[in-house]
Amino acid sequence: MAYYQNYNREFKGRSLVGFPQDFCVVDIETTGLAPGSDGIIEIGAIMYENGEAVDEFSSLLQPSVNEMGDYVSPFITELTGITNEMLDTAPPTEQVLAEFFDFLGDSIIVGYNVNFDVNFLYDAIYEHLGEYMTNDFIDILRMAKKLYPEMPHHRLGDMTARFGIVNKSAHRALSDVEATYACFREFCTEAEIRHGDTAEFLKLFSKKSILSK
Template sequence: MREEKGKSLVALPVDYVVVDTETTGLSSGRSHIIELSALRVRNGEVTEVFSSLIRPPKQEICEFGEVRYAYADSFITGLTGITNEMLEDAPGPEEILPKAHAFLEDRVLLGHNVQFDVNFLYDAFEQWLGRPLRNDFLDTLRLSRKLLPELPHHRLSDLAAALGVRYEGAHRAEADCRITHGCYLKLRELALERFSEEEFIRLFPRKKMEYRARDIGTDRKNFDETHPLYGKRVAFAGELSIPRKEAMQLVADAGGVNCDSVGSRTDYLVVGSTALPAKENAVPLQKGRGMAVLTEQAFFRLVRNREEGLP
């Protein structure tokens, strides 16, 4: 658990730091940051820029029937344009993360689906700096859903198109920071056209106390031990189309074990639309070392015991 993690804010600040990361995968426990960018903003204007590739540890990658050791697989390279050759020459986290920590200071962090970036940074800071990321953060995804409920999707590309923000160079961290910043300025302007800042904040009710995996039980006494979820440890990330508590109940009713976060023994990680890699795309089914990453749709098929080709 990230016990010292900052708070998710609802606010319309003019001073903040926009952040974005590119990573080798979805789980900060198993994946690594390969690019980190941040824009320091004062009174709505970008005043300083921090951006760097970060060389991660090499990992065993199995693709097209071949096993090799590399920094990133072909999916990540295709998505971001960041090649293994670029990462070979990049500085390591021990060099970059102290500089990033100094740049971020204790400022509010802003990003699109920023929980994804904050979680990676929290874990990386703990590992390499011996202290977690404690900054509070503000999510443009959350603002978009409130101000533009008519949008069918709230991906960064959808938001930029709706607000007339240029969407160029996406899936590289600095470009995503600049796109996100442009979208935030438009969202802030839209919010203040309709409401005062205090009225806007009141549109977001405070969340009730969260439940934990141990709180989800089942009344079932007998289980189908051939069901693919029976005895499996399942974690969730991102926002699902149904309440997470209901999804966790499906796991419990199948005889599975719910987990609050990804660990070394996790069998399945189910990701909602807000936790897809690089904010936009996801592999429908991605097998990891001992863990399968599933989209929400694949998870529901698995619950119905019709998924094929899974461990």
């Protein structure tokens, strides 16, 4: 994939912080960690308006096969529960990306370590659809590190354990979306408790990254 060389995602959205009322929580599962050489195998998303869930998106995607002739390695199957057999009957990547891109619209993306997801989606949407995903995004992992500096790790699993949130199917996209939203709500409450209100908490971040109302 030659176009990935010197590819800087020049139309990628801004990384922001904030507590918007309208947004889309997004999570993906992939065959590995490298956009361009690895592929997306699942997308999950829930759209929120005025803080309430109004629509959701969930689909497997059929990626390219690897050098072994499989879609996913045994490690990825063990991690996610997604098997080669499941992906053999999944819709084509291009079809799912087009449906997701339409679902997402111009919404602000919220996610956990979401820069990873955004990079994969940006590259895949450009490769398969010839479109740019320009949505701004909020990575709530950044909030976790500011709110809970005493914790040694801030993975999604660490935060759900702290709050007693049940992630029914960890490392499946839609379940991780639900867990991410639950953490986002907890972070909002904690920001108000620790800093008086969310506006004061957001002052801990660069002024240019704060979402304007």
